[in-house]
Amino acid sequence: MTSADAWRAGLNPQQLAAVEAPDGPVLVLAAAGTGKTRTLTHRVARLVAEGVPPDRILLVTFTNRAAREMLERARGLAGEAVGGLWGGTFHHLANRLLRRHAPKLGYPSDYLILDTADAKQLMKESMASLGFKPRDFVSPEVIRALVSVAVNSRRPLEDLIGERLADSGADPADVLRVAEVYARRKQELGQMDFDDLLVNGLRLLTEVPAVGEGVAWQFRHVLVDEYQDTNPIQAEMMDRVASRHGNLFVVGDDFQSIYGWRGADFRNILSFPERYPRATVVPLTINYRSVPEVLEVANATMREAVHQFPKTMEAVREAYRRPVRVTLWDGQAQARFVVARLRALLREGYRPHEIAVLYRSHFQALETQMELQKEQMPFLMLSGLRFYEQAHIKDVCALPRLLASPRDDLAFRRLLGLLPRVGAKTADTLWTKVGREFNPGSAVDLERLVKALPAAAREIWAPVHEGLAKHAARGGEPDPGGVIETFLDAFYGGFLQRTYDNAPRRLDDIRELVNQSAAFGSGAEFLHMIALQSNLEDAGDVDGGGGPPPVTLSTIHQAKGLEWKAVIVLWLAEGMFPAARSIAESGDDAEERRLFYVAATRAQDELYLCVPRTRRLRDGGVLPLDPSRFVEELPKDTVDRVESGPWNW
DNA sequence: GTTTCGGTTCTTTTT
DNA sequence: GAACCGAAAC
Numbered sequence: 001m002t003s004a005d006a007w008r009a010g011l012n013p014q015q016l017a018a019v020e021a022p023d024g025p026v027l028v029l030a031a032a033g034t035g036k037t038r039t040l041t042h043r044v045a046r047l048v049a050e051g052v053p054p055d056r057i058l059l060v061t062f063t064n065r066a067a068r069e070m071l072e073r074a075r076g077l078a079g080e081a082v083g084g085l086w087g088g089t090f091h092h093l094a095n096r097l098l099r100r101h102a103p104k105l106g107y108p109s110d111y112l113i114l115d116t117a118d119a120k121q122l123m124k125e126s127m128a129s130l131g132f133k134p135r136d137f138v139s140p141e142v143i144r145a146l147v148s149v150a151v152n153s154r155r156p157l158e159d160l161i162g163e164r165l166a167d168s169g170a171d172p173a174d175v176l177r178v179a180e181v182y183a184r185r186k187q188e189l190g191q192m193d194f195d196d197l198l199v200n201g202l203r204l205l206t207e208v209p210a211v212g213e214g215v216a217w218q219f220r221h222v223l224v225d226e227y228q229d230t231n232p233i234q235a236e237m238m239d240r241v242a243s244r245h246g247n248l249f250v251v252g253d254d255f256q257s258i259y260g261w262r263g264a265d266f267r268n269i270l271s272f273p274e275r276y277p278r279a280t281v282v283p284l285t286i287n288y289r290s291v292p293e294v295l296e297v298a299n300a301t302m303r304e305a306v307h308q309f310p311k312t313m314e315a316v317r318e319a320y321r322r323p324v325r326v327t328l329w330d331g332q333a334q335a336r337f338v339v340a341r342l343r344a345l346l347r348e349g350y351r352p353h354e355i356a357v358l359y360r361s362h363f364q365a366l367e368t369q370m371e372l373q374k375e376q377m378p379f380l381m382l383s384g385l386r387f388y389e390q391a392h393i394k395d396v397c398a399l400p401r402l403l404a405s406p407r408d409d410l411a412f413r414r415l416l417g418l419l420p421r422v423g424a425k426t427a428d429t430l431w432t433k434v435g436r437e438f439n440p441g442s443a444v445d446l447e448r449l450v451k452a453l454p455a456a457a458r459e460i461w462a463p464v465h466e467g468l469a470k471h472a473a474r475g476g477e478p479d480p481g482g483v484i485e486t487f488l489d490a491f492y493g494g495f496l497q498r499t500y501d502n503a504p505r506r507l508d509d510i511r512e513l514v515n516q517s518a519a520f521g522s523g524a525e526f527l528h529m530i531a532l533q534s535n536l537e538d539a540g541d542v543d544g545g546g547g548p549p550p551v552t553l554s555t556i557h558q559a560k561g562l563e564w565k566a567v568i569v570l571w572l573a574e575g576m577f578p579a580a581r582s583i584a585e586s587g588d589d590a591e592e593r594r595l596f597y598v599a600a601t602r603a604q605d606e607l608y609l610c611v612p613r614t615r616r617l618r619d620g621g622v623l624p625l626d627p628s629r630f631v632e633e634l635p636k637d638t639v640d641r642v643e644s645g646p647w648n649w
Numbered sequence: 650g651t652t653t654c655g656g657t658t659c660t661t662t663t664t
Numbered sequence: 665g666a667a668c669c670g671a672a673a674c
């Protein structure tokens with residue numbers, strides 16, 4: 001085999017068929033563990049080897065992690081030539097287009113990206129401006145989430161309000177008015193939330209012919225990962241980008257569609273053959289990841305599912321041992337079981353990073369987390385909080401934000417609220433006094449602020465003022481990293497120590513942020529990077545680094561695409577998993593079922609399904625739980641049953 | 650009138 | 665851990 005053929009290496013006939021599929025639309029139906037990433041990266045390598053310039057290839061994924069992993073693996077196959085390939089998330093792609101063309105849609109080119117917390121804050125203010133109080137109205141977060149679902153699923157907001165807020169007592173017309181104010185304020189401030197990025201990215205492609213045609217011309221090949229999780233906007237974006245050359249290569253598994261709640265529509269993948277009648281469809285069914293016993297559980301789970309491409313995973317690994325269903329008294333017992341089982345697995349020779357504990361929702365991990373801490377077992381949590389949404393990161397970013405966008409009252413309030421004797425009210429007053437605009441790079445604005453500050457705050461602020469004035473005197477746009485450092489030295493370093501017990505760790509985060517900032521041309525670009533950066537690469541390592549990679553704790557959603565030798569799934573009880581709320585919202589358990597399928601298929605060798613029989617309530621009461629339908633429905637001989645206290649382990 | 654503090658309650662899932 | 669609420673402190 002020649003080196004030009006390196007992309008053929010190690011592919012089975014199914015995978016090879018996908019990699020070699022001719023130009024034109026291709027749908028790869030890749031069941032869990034069947035080599036989806038391998039297929040995608042080999043396809044990229046093949047294209048490059050056959051002379052397609054890498055910068056004419058677009059590879060879209062849902063997470064930064066997936067993008068990075070694929071690019072690395074493609075580079076391993078095709079060499080540095082892959083360097084020019086553009087790979088990233090849908091949001092990145094949209095942001096990349098908007099960075100250059102936002103003014104064509106009436107946005108400033110240095111628009112800011114609102115993360116979920118910012119958006120919530122803005123929604124809160126929008127509500128307040130109309131005189132509604134969260135107390136006797138709908139909470140800002142609920143409205144924000146509803147607006148987001150409406151946008152992402154392209155459904156009228158009215159309908160969703162009717163469905164989900166029918167019993168809330170709020171007047172639908174009022175909710176709509178709040179949503180309108182929210183949209184208007186974003187527009188006025190030149191800010192976009194995550195959904196706006198997608199919507200406006202698509203608008204560029206459809207409404208601005210020069211952009212749409214240019215992009216469609218540039219990308220001769222478009223490859224999309226996790227296609228089952230695309231929402232209508234994302235699917236149309238890809239249709240547009242691939243519209244000129246027609247080479248749309250999508251990979252997905254309708255069984256793993258778990259983002260319906262945020263507007264994803266797996267009908268995108270189901271209807272692909274109808275939308276592209278000439279599409280080549282390639283199934284990948286040979287599973288290399290898991291032992292047959294694990295696959296049997298996964299297959300049984302999906303056998304009853306309707307509205308899916310029927311398929312069964314074929315095992316190639318040798319028989320090993322059955323998954324274990326462990327019945328436990330309550331969450332405490334479950335936590336002790338987890339620790340005991342982890343110890344046993346480690347004794348049997350598993351390495352910590354080969355083991356994961358998975359759960360439906362973050363709070364379900366709390367007891368286990370505490371037990372692990374108590375037992376001094378290090379663990380890595382793929383946490384819910386994104387890097388940017390941690391308080392200290394948002395705090396130090398307030399200044400760069402104001403530099404990029406002086407009318408950003410959210411950033412102003414955040415910054416001033418850090419000072420003593422300044423709370424919401426005082427910050428409000430100050431905002432008015434400085435003329436509802438504050439540019440920390442302007443000497444005039446700085447003076448104006450100092451004069452308006454209350455005495456106690458002015459004293460603390462003085463060193464910051466001095467540092468900023470120096471930046472201002474230098475002229476030009478101060479660089480964000482420098483401003484953050486000034487802020488840190490003059491005030492925030494001390495504030496951290498006074499406020500947080502883990503100040504050193506937070507300080508490290510900030511220093512790292514400053515280091516990274518050097519790589520960016522403008523403050524706005526720097527802020528975009530932070531807002532779009534997921535936290536996975538900075539996940540909270542609870543034992544403080546150093547040692548060997550520890551056991552992973554993760555939600556099932558965040559575990560998608562990952563695999564471990566041993567997997568323990570928590571809280572398999574009705575109401576917990578499947579989650580009562582999810583069933584109430586969607587009307588069926590289809591998505592929860594797929595989620596269980598995703599959980600089970602993360603396991604290579606060993607799978608433990610924990611079934612607590614009770615749940616402790618805050619008032620001290622004990623709530624009996626029924627075992628989850630997902631374990632109850634499993635055919636008798638697919639799992640071993642253990643009635644257990646930790647003493648058995 | 651505001652801010653701050655201390656206690657209480659509750660966590661879906663994410664770019 | 666963070667968000668919320670009520671009460672104390674400034």
